[in-house]
Amino acid sequence: MQYIYHENAAQSSLILNGDMHRYIFKVRRHKLGEIIALRDFKSEDIYLHKIVAIDKKEACLELQNTQIMPIYAKKELHIGWCIVEPKNIEKVLPILNEAGVSKVTFIQCKRSQQNFKLDLERLERILLNSSQQCGRSRMMEFGEIGSLQEFITLYPQSYILNFSQNNIEEHKESIDTIVIGCEGGFMSDEIALFDMQKVVGFDTPLILKSESAVCAVAFKILL
Numbered sequence: 001m002q003y004i005y006h007e008n009a010a011q012s013s014l015i016l017n018g019d020m021h022r023y024i025f026k027v028r029r030h031k032l033g034e035i036i037a038l039r040d041f042k043s044e045d046i047y048l049h050k051i052v053a054i055d056k057k058e059a060c061l062e063l064q065n066t067q068i069m070p071i072y073a074k075k076e077l078h079i080g081w082c083i084v085e086p087k088n089i090e091k092v093l094p095i096l097n098e099a100g101v102s103k104v105t106f107i108q109c110k111r112s113q114q115n116f117k118l119d120l121e122r123l124e125r126i127l128l129n130s131s132q133q134c135g136r137s138r139m140m141e142f143g144e145i146g147s148l149q150e151f152i153t154l155y156p157q158s159y160i161l162n163f164s165q166n167n168i169e170e171h172k173e174s175i176d177t178i179v180i181g182c183e184g185g186f187m188s189d190e191i192a193l194f195d196m197q198k199v200v201g202f203d204t205p206l207i208l209k210s211e212s213a214v215c216a217v218a219f220k221i222l223l
Contacts, residue, residue: 001028002037002135005128009038009047014061021059035064044070044137071137073100073222077175080151080158082109082182083116084210092211093123094130096140099218103141107151111184118144148186151179152193160194161217162186164201171200172221180214 004024008014016024024030032054038047046069049061079096083089083106096104106118123142131139145151152158159171159178162185168175178200191199202208208216 001132003039003046003132004036005041005132006038007040009040009049010042010045010063010066012063014038014049016059016061017057021057025054025059036061039137041137041139044068046137069137071135073102073136075100075176075222076102077218077221078103078105078155078177079214079217080105080107080145080148080155080177080179081214082107082148082180082186082210083112083118084182085113086116086118088211089118090123090126092215093126093140093142094133095215096218097127097130097136098134099215100136100222101140101218102138103143105151106142106144107148107179108144108146109148109182110187110190112182120144148179148190148193158194159198159200160186160191161213162191162199162201164199166197166200167203168200168217168220169203171198175200175221178217178221180210180217182210 004020006014024036030036030051032051034051035048036051038049046067047063048065048067050064051059052062053060077100079101081104108114127139155177157177159175161168161178161180202216
């Protein structure tokens with residue numbers, strides 16, 4: 001754990017209770033007098049607090065120092081991901097967050113199953129836990145959009161990952177937004193929305209699942 005999120009981390013003193021108290025003192029086993037790092041995601045600052053009092057239900061922290069400590073990927077990457085089964089998204093989201101993806105927009109593509117509904121509050125909790133673990137100072141953004149047509153209208157510079165001899169390796173420096181399909185891939189009219197020079201693929205004869213492809217793209221471009 002690189003830091004702990006607290007919405008009031010910048011305050012000179014804090015009272016911790018409830019789940020956060022249990023986590024810090026029963027799971028992390030911090031002790032009286034120790035310094036713990038907090039962030040509030042309102043800035044790039046990290047706040048170093050000292051534990052000055054503890055009882056069974058509450059603990060008091062006092063701010064000792066503030067440091068500007070930006071930690072994020074060297075390159076911005078926005079992924080448009082056609083919606084797959086939510087439980088698979090939940091498994092992969094921390095990996096994308098750790099790789100440094102700046103934003104994921106979930107798209108209702110034509111081959112997305114329309115009964116899949118995302119629990120955005122649950123996804124935010126997953127990202128929060130992941131960010132505390134990997135240390136990034138800005139949590140990955142995410143959102144939803146109704147169609148690929150809407151997405152390409154908003155992000156006309158987008159690339160699309162599909163079966164193509166146009167190797168993604170040759171374009172990775174130029175890619176800041178890319179679309180990944182769901183199971184079954186894209187319909188022909190969806191692919192036609194993109195400039196053919198921006199249809200890219202991997203140098204492999206193997207077929208990747210959507211979750212594998214989205215991770216491979218993030219690693220290829222960011223790491």
